[in-house]
Amino acid sequence: METDKTVETASEQVVNPWEVSAKDGGKIDYDKLIDQFGCQRLDQSLIDRVQRLTSRQPHVFLRRGVFFAHRDFNEVLDAYERGDKFYLYTGRGPSSEALHLGHLIPFMFTKYLQEAFKVPLVIQLTDDEKCMWKNLSVEESQRLARENAKDIIACGFDVTKTFIFSDFDYVGGAFYKNMVKVAKCVTLNKAMGIFGFSGEDHIGKLSFPPVQAVPSFPSSFPHLFPGKDKLRCLIPCAIDQDPYFRMTRDVAPRLGYSKPALIESSFFPALQGENGKMSASDPNSAIYVTDTAKDIKNKINRYAFSGGQDSIEKHREIGANLEVDIPVKYLSFFLEDDTELEHIKKEYGEGRMLTGEVKKRLTEVLTEMVERHRMARAAVTDEMVDAFMAVRPLPSMFE
């Protein structure tokens, strides 16, 4: 069976939508992943180009390499430079009520892209996927999708340019026709190879990849982009979603569609250390957007893996190991001030700053961020959710 071979070949590190595991429980080797997946590194010249084209400082996640890989992002920028439009597509599988910080990353970044490039955006809530994978009821999946939509909206998207949809609500019509067209192009062997499915998996899993594929094609949204079937798609996502879009890009030319471009992030590490993604099953592995200031402080102090030394003397002497230090890692995601971050890394790395001080600063940064999110979310009304989810034309022209 092709599956077994593929899984065996990739046994050193496995990254797919359901499993992220590094070699021997260590760190994910992102350089190797780029080779393994066949995507491209997002280098400084591309980041400089984004700065030039958008006339603003690139997002922290670009400057600091959180989004580190891409597929054809350069082509999207070429076209943008010529005045050609594109649209953004991202999504979320609504499997839990409360989002953690890792969940926010693609949305924070997508909001930046939408603002910087002034482009329309579709956000897919894969409630059908979660219903099938997590064995949630249809109703519960849809409820979670709507709850998660509020958190997504709280990230600050522009309602005039953003369409949020639930698969259970939206699958049908042109979207379903594209699902069928995609499904025709993917053999069972191929799907098992790409996604690692087995004979014991249910056929719902086999049916799902086309659902996640087709928002890459503007013709799936005839009401959103009427007459804009050539609009190029750019997908910001974590790199574990790459298998879906490898499949999509493989199939697209056979359907006469453009391949979606991708811009892909590394994983946000668990509090306990950088070996994989955070786990919803262990609430102490992550900071949630629902955590109180006290929760945040406790979690950081008790669980955030420190690269500091065992004794103050030793720490003063050799400094912290920044490579494994979670507080520094988290600050590099969320502390916007480059100068302050460099200062902390230098002082901490050379032993003049202690773990407790770094954790204190991180606690401040995250508490403020979570509090801001909480307030923004509290202001999201049901009417706003309805407005984001209303099927209507989106402006595909630049303002």
Add this chain to the structure above:
Amino acid sequence: METDKTVETASEQVVNPWEVSAKDGGKIDYDKLIDQFGCQRLDQSLIDRVQRLTSRQPHVFLRRGVFFAHRDFNEVLDAYERGDKFYLYTGRGPSSEALHLGHLIPFMFTKYLQEAFKVPLVIQLTDDEKCMWKNLSVEESQRLARENAKDIIACGFDVTKTFIFSDFDYVGGAFYKNMVKVAKCVTLNKAMGIFGFSGEDHIGKLSFPPVQAVPSFPSSFPHLFPGKDKLRCLIPCAIDQDPYFRMTRDVAPRLGYSKPALIESSFFPALQGENGKMSASDPNSAIYVTDTAKDIKNKINRYAFSGGQDSIEKHREIGANLEVDIPVKYLSFFLEDDTELEHIKKEYGEGRMLTGEVKKRLTEVLTEMVERHRMARAAVTDEMVDAFMAVRPLPSMFE
């Protein structure tokens, strides 16, 4: 792999939606098929009961054993006797422009059931299936679906009680939710076992069985049967469709739904003889509803396999072999007069009637039937098709 075992076990005769082949190229053994599939024989007491409940003579296809097997048809009649409702569900894969007589059989029978029991009916046009299996474009599949709908409507269905839908148009909403619920309950191994799929098949095929399954559940049609989620479903179909509904019946209780009941027909034989179904790829294997009187006469005279003897002398002496004689077989489907049919069988079987005379009578019967169909179809307007395909409540009460 479970598939191989299943295929091997069933290697004597294979009957599934894509293949019908008897042992050693002979006749399908329907008794054995009943055992193989685990369905029930439709016996005389059930037929008598239908007569009693509907106060009319049972359809020729019941009286003559064309519909010969069932699943829980007795339960549907029990409920009907108590005053409980049911609805009919049948369908067609629109793979060709012109229907042949074999295609009409389930529709002729379904029309009778609708009239006799005064019940609502849904007719699924699986344009998505044909797009995937026959590699037709979406547009061509939908065009064929609409053309076929005209032939179906020409069979005389009651527009106030009949909803015809194309999957490409209708999949979505509650229908899609039920597809996901069904898909969750069927493992890939199981689907490969039931349907004989292989790793080289595309995932669209694996995704399709839930599409054919869910019209068995009234909750898939919330606009048709509002508040009637308990309405029982009865499916008239050829027995090659049984695998879909074995799967559906297996899954239904796990979803809290009633199992659909089935009433299943044998196959209409090819002109060349009774080993399987007619083939669209050989136009001389079947009489089409578009054939002219001359076509019909020619086809019957040239291709209809005769059970008559080689010489008139021998024929007069030992008579025709009615078991293999196609003209007699066809007459037993379409000659409504029981007395005349018995007369022909007796005279022909005992050598007093010659093949030519039987073929002549068959030509008259089919020419009249095809001519009647042609006229009815010519009267079907686009507005009528729209009316049958409009999503609207159907009366689920008895008149």
